[in-house]
Amino acid sequence: MYKKAQVNTIDLIIAVSLFFVLILSFILIWDNYAKKLDEKVKYDNIAEKAIKITDVLVNTHGIPDDWETDSENVQIIGLTSNARIVSDNKLEEFVNLDYNFIKQNFNIEAFDFYLKVVDSNNKIIQIDDDNVEIGIKPSLDSEDVITIQRIIARGGTEVVLEFTLWK
Amino acid sequence: MKKAQIGLEAIFIIGIVLIIFFFILGYGFDKRNDIRNSERFILQQDECFKISNLIIGAFINGNGTEIRINLEYTANTLPNSRLININDKTDVTCTIPINAFSQTNLNSGNIRVYNQGDFVLIENV
Numbered sequence: 001m002y003k004k005a006q007v008n009t010i011d012l013i014i015a016v017s018l019f020f021v022l023i024l025s026f027i028l029i030w031d032n033y034a035k036k037l038d039e040k041v042k043y044d045n046i047a048e049k050a051i052k053i054t055d056v057l058v059n060t061h062g063i064p065d066d067w068e069t070d071s072e073n074v075q076i077i078g079l080t081s082n083a084r085i086v087s088d089n090k091l092e093e094f095v096n097l098d099y100n101f102i103k104q105n106f107n108i109e110a111f112d113f114y115l116k117v118v119d120s121n122n123k124i125i126q127i128d129d130d131n132v133e134i135g136i137k138p139s140l141d142s143e144d145v146i147t148i149q150r151i152i153a154r155g156g157t158e159v160v161l162e163f164t165l166w167k
Numbered sequence: 168m169k170k171a172q173i174g175l176e177a178i179f180i181i182g183i184v185l186i187i188f189f190f191i192l193g194y195g196f197d198k199r200n201d202i203r204n205s206e207r208f209i210l211q212q213d214e215c216f217k218i219s220n221l222i223i224g225a226f227i228n229g230n231g232t233e234i235r236i237n238l239e240y241t242a243n244t245l246p247n248s249r250l251i252n253i254n255d256k257t258d259v260t261c262t263i264p265i266n267a268f269s270q271t272n273l274n275s276g277n278i279r280v281y282n283q284g285d286f287v288l289i290e291n292v
Binding site for chain 2: 041045
């Protein structure tokens with residue numbers, strides 16, 4: 001007498017359980033990577049915006065050239081004079097602009113920003129006794145915070161323009 | 168002699184395994200679609216960043232700057248809303264912090280980005 005093939009129920013349950021554990025692990029790892037990819041895409045998007053805004057600020061004089069004399073009609077905000085040196089007049093006018101107007105001008109209505117210009121001692125520079133800073137600082141709970149620092153020439157010295165874009 | 172047998176519980180387990188297998192199959196198809204959509208979105212977003220970078224680059228570098236590049240997708244440049252729009256099955260949009268560029272509908276292929284008096288012209292060539 002011989003025994004024909006039979007299914008051992010306990011073996012089957014163990015095999016099926018192991019299969020489920022593996023599949024579940026696979027799904028969790030997959031989801032984790034998908035979330036990381038989404039975060040990277042979001043980060044790249046905000047980084048691109050911040051880099052372009054600082055590029056325009058520190059490398060152009062804006063449109064019109066002398067927008068600081070009539071800041072309500074500024075089309076593009078740039079902070080340099082023609083010699084590609086930051087203009088005190090433009091800086092002063094820039095920090096006096098309406099926060100929401102600047103966001104609209106940079107097309108970053110969905111975000112908040114904070115901008116300051118600091119000297120080599122990391123102290124905010126002043127023009128006519130006013131600090132050169134504008135915007136809202138991110139809190140510890142803020143998501144997607146990116147800060148771009150650009151060294152710019154101001155008179156005979158170098159200062160750092162720090163632009164933080166956050167959500 | 169004992170004939171080959173299978174317990175009722177085994178049939179039950181196999182049934183559950185089959186149900187879960189189909190669930191996983193569906194999940195796999197769903198994820199595959201997600202990945203394809205993500206891939207398409209990332210490629211379009213890269214193209215969008217490429218065009219906006221070219222426009223910013225031409226604007227910053229001043230009058231006379233000319234850049235030529237190949238586009239993979241059709242695109243629209245929208246200066247009034249400061250947007251670049253990349254068209255495919257779905258549209259992907261990215262922002263640009265300047266408005267001194269031409270409003271253009273671009274076909275895929277070679278494009279020319281040219282700064283003429285601090286105004287950036289974009290056209291197919």
